[in-house]
Amino acid sequence: SYVLTQPPSVSVAPGKTARITCEGNNIGGKSVHWYQQKPRQAPVLVIYDGGDRPSGIPERFSGSKYGYTATLTISRVEAGDEADYSCQVWDSPTEHFVFGTGTKVTVL
């Protein structure tokens, strides 16, 4: 089955840039989506189709992809960005949703 690997944790100071990676075989051929989840809350879509933002998501959130790695970048990090972040792709051969292992972002 298809696997997406993320670092368990990323720490960043307020005002700096956080980068969260998501690695998967042939991820370059897939559209990557990203979710933010705060404690005891449902996930929230922050990036879809690699780099598009839903209404209400700040421009500070952006997505990119290079080789086997997709990246969610959070610029000018704020305390309110502290959360878990998960990537997700659609695995066409199996028609399954696949989530990454998740990354906890800590704002120092």
Add this chain to the structure above:
Amino acid sequence: QVQLVQSGAEVKKPGSSVKVSCKTSGGTFSSYTLSWVRQAPGQGLEWVGRIIPILDIPNYAQNFQGRVTITADKSTSTAYMVLSSLRYEDTAVYYCARALEIGSSWFMDYWGQGTLVTVSS
């Protein structure tokens, strides 16, 4: 505005079944695809399965094949997930979410509030 409202928390014994509902409002239910995702304590998100109500066709993650049934009632705009033969490790928060297709990919844009299912003897 699309809203998904799930049923309340459940406590079940090992070997039994649980049924979780997800009532939707806003948008056109028949045009949705509804997915179920679970999150065990301290763990990441795990996809359970989905259903396309207009076609009444479900598909399930391999880990749940044979134990999960997802249905949709178009008359009440409600989706259901039944998980049977419950084990302690099925203790988790179960979310329903609306899934949208873009190109050849799918993602989830609206989520329910989650339902805690606890398996305990």
